[in-house]
Amino acid sequence: MRQFIPILIGVLASLSTTASATQTFANRGTTPEGWDSTLVEHEGTLAQVTNVVYGNNGTAIKATQTYDPAYTGRYHSEVHHFQGYHRGEQGFYGFAFRLQQDWQFSPAQSYNLAQFIADFTDTGCDDFMPSSMVWILGDQLVTRVKTNTVCSQVTTEFKNLTTVSAGTWHKVVIQANWQNDETGFYKLWFDGVKVLEKFNIATTINDTREFEFRVGLYANGWHDDAGGMKGTQPFRQVWYDQIGMGTTFADADPDQWS
Ligand SMILES: *[C@@H]1O[C@H](CO)[C@@H](O)[C@H](O)[C@H]1NC(C)=O
Ligand SMILES: *[C@@H]1O[C@H](CO)[C@@H](O)[C@H](O)[C@H]1NC(C)=O
């Protein structure tokens, strides 16, 4: 009988660890393997590569987009994980990304890096509607929350969070308590430094459906800005690696899980 006691203690200890830290999603830079779906529009590409990766080994996801002045659609090159969040949940979401070495930051235009999104076609008020997004505008990191209702959307942007450099890996971790009243919170860390912390705010719209978590290059400025692409760099490349979600910071921080 005695020999079972240490085993029981071990089992209880591992159970309590599991309850406090649960990684609900992890992708080590693979595509399409490990994703619920992928979306590549127009001349965009998604590839799994070994030559540019986060850390010492393994693979990363390379997303590209190419501007076409004759095309009027959008420019996604994204991977999709269907279980992002729904209202009432709380979690951490992280990824590493790297902009191509010669990324042209100026003139400033918006390039999205990650987003939460759900299909609201049934409401008659929108189709696929992103709630929070993470993007760069020029060399500045930006994020947002979307609140109120899908038929009366309120968007709150948090701009100039930090300066992003090209040709090097960066880490983003978001922690959110997804609420549509003033009981939510939203935080963002860039390279391990907290650059945004908002308590007692609404963080999502009044709806309970599941939002997907997507990472990838979405050159939305090319579509949304009058006149299309600004500047002289019609071919854009962004690498992604170590995409994680869970109940603790370590579950989402690219450096704290392998
Ligand atoms: C990658 O590197 C890490 C740390 O250097 C090591 O623990 C791991 O086994 C390596 N994985 C592969 C597939 O080589
Ligand atoms: C904020 O970012 C914009 C570009 O996104 C830039 O033009 C502006 O100078 C920045 N402001 C500060 C105070 O850094």
Ligand SMILES: *[C@@H]1O[C@H](CO)[C@@H](O)[C@H](O)[C@H]1NC(C)=O
């Ligand atoms: C959310 O929606 C429900 C049901 O449609 C409604 O009763 C409630 O007042 C809404 N709350 C807010 C804050 O909009």
